[in-house]
Amino acid sequence: GAGVSQSPSNKVTEKGKDVELRCDPISGHTALYWYRQSLGQGLEFLIYFQGNSAPDKSGLPSDRFSAERTGGSVSTLTIQRTQQEDSAVYLCASSSQGRRVSDEQFFGPGTRLTVL
């Protein structure tokens, strides 16, 4: 079946502009995660959704970052007033339930964001 998909695959924007990144999880997966992968930094957790609610937003780096999930499916990560340090690959993952730490997370290919 289809895996996690993300769009766009690449995004180049100018400093100060807003961007929206989209994630389509595996059908039926209730848990959805956003991570950020910066050069030399590994993956950093941003936010976790269970259904449409976000019980863990602890990884969002500033109030310029926000995310929502509608219909228990698609999620959008929005970065306002982008800065050069926001340049990274933004990865989305989903798991079937997310209520057990052992539930496997399936990752999408990521959106490569470049802020000029």
Add this chain to the structure above:
Amino acid sequence: QKEVEQDPGPLSVPEGAIVSLNCTYSNSAFQYFMWYRQYSRKGPELLMYTYSSGNKEDGRFTAQVDKSSKYISLFIRDSQPSDSATYLCAMSRGSSNTGKLIFGQGTTLQVKP
């Protein structure tokens, strides 16, 4: 100091070599340990998953966890050029019900034919 430390490499080995990849961590609350493989321009994919201490083997791959030393390893036997990728260790706290993963920086491996 990061919660999970991993040597970024790069690590280059000849085909057929045994590869050893390692991570150290500082938080004794971690109970679930995973290794992900990430090919260039792709998302990570789960290779191995271990709960608490011990060894786990899957084909050419062996994962080891030593909680007393806060040290985990991934061994790859008879390495192949197709194993060339970035390997990321990841951990999760057993008390958490979010499944949030804490990743190492990743080690880039190149297996030369």
